[in-house]
Amino acid sequence: MKPSVRTARRVSAFEMALALGGLLLMLLAVQNAGAAIAALRGDGIPGTFTARRLDCIQHPGHEQCSWTGTFRSRDGRDVRQDIGFYGSERGTFTAGATSPAFDTGRRGHVYGPGGSNEWVVVAALLLAGLGLVARPLLWLVARLRRPRRAAPVPVGHDDRP
Numbered sequence: 001m002k003p004s005v006r007t008a009r010r011v012s013a014f015e016m017a018l019a020l021g022g023l024l025l026m027l028l029a030v031q032n033a034g035a036a037i038a039a040l041r042g043d044g045i046p047g048t049f050t051a052r053r054l055d056c057i058q059h060p061g062h063e064q065c066s067w068t069g070t071f072r073s074r075d076g077r078d079v080r081q082d083i084g085f086y087g088s089e090r091g092t093f094t095a096g097a098t099s100p101a102f103d104t105g106r107r108g109h110v111y112g113p114g115g116s117n118e119w120v121v122v123a124a125l126l127l128a129g130l131g132l133v134a135r136p137l138l139w140l141v142a143r144l145r146r147p148r149r150a151a152p153v154p155v156g157h158d159d160r161p
Contacts, residue, residue, distance in 0.1 A: 015136045022132025029126035032118070035106045039086070039116040044102035047073040049085050049110055051093035065090040071103055071110045084109035086116055 038044055049071050056065040067088040071080040085092070085101065086109040093099070101110045 015139075018132045019136050022129040022134075025125045025129030025132065027129075029122050029129060032122050033126075035104045036116070036118040036122040038104040039106075039111050040119045042102060042111075042113070042115045044104040044111070045073045045078055046100070046102050047071055047078065047110075048098050049083075049101035049112075050098045051085070051088075051095055053095070054090060054093075056090065063090070067093045069093075071101055073103065078103065080110070086111045086118075087114075088112075 050069045051067045052069040054065055054067055056063055065088075067085045068082055069085065071083050072078070080103065085099070100113050102113075103110045
């Protein structure tokens with residue numbers, strides 16, 4: 001009967017690709033974390049959003065709409081044209097309607113007084129990225145902590161001279 005010998009396993013190219021994907025997810029999450037947290041807290045430049053145009057996209061069995069318009073800060077210094085109102089739908093506004101809003105500096109949209117829950121997606125991306133990066137690292141740490149086994153001595157072998 002042959003003694004069982006554990007073979008050393010290396011981190012595979014697939015696991016390294018997953019870790020790289022995890023790093024990219026973490027980078028994406030970190031880039032959006034500031035604006036998502038500001039939207040959660042309602043931090044930003046206060047002002048008014050005026051709805052101008054409804055933009056809709058048709059999907060099979062579903063329609064996704066959002067309102068685009070103008071944001072004007074309360075003090076009148078900042079005016080952003082063609083800006084989206086985050087979370088708006090077909091029935092949210094009519095053309096010319098206004099709403100309190102705040103601008104976090106996000107490129108594509110401003111937020112209503114209720115803020116947003118974008119932080120949930122950002123946190124999920126960060127956790128997924130951490131998990132993908134941690135997988136090969138945890139394996140490596142476990143491998144380094146595992147005691148090394150002595151090589152098996154073949155049966156009938158004698159080391160004496």
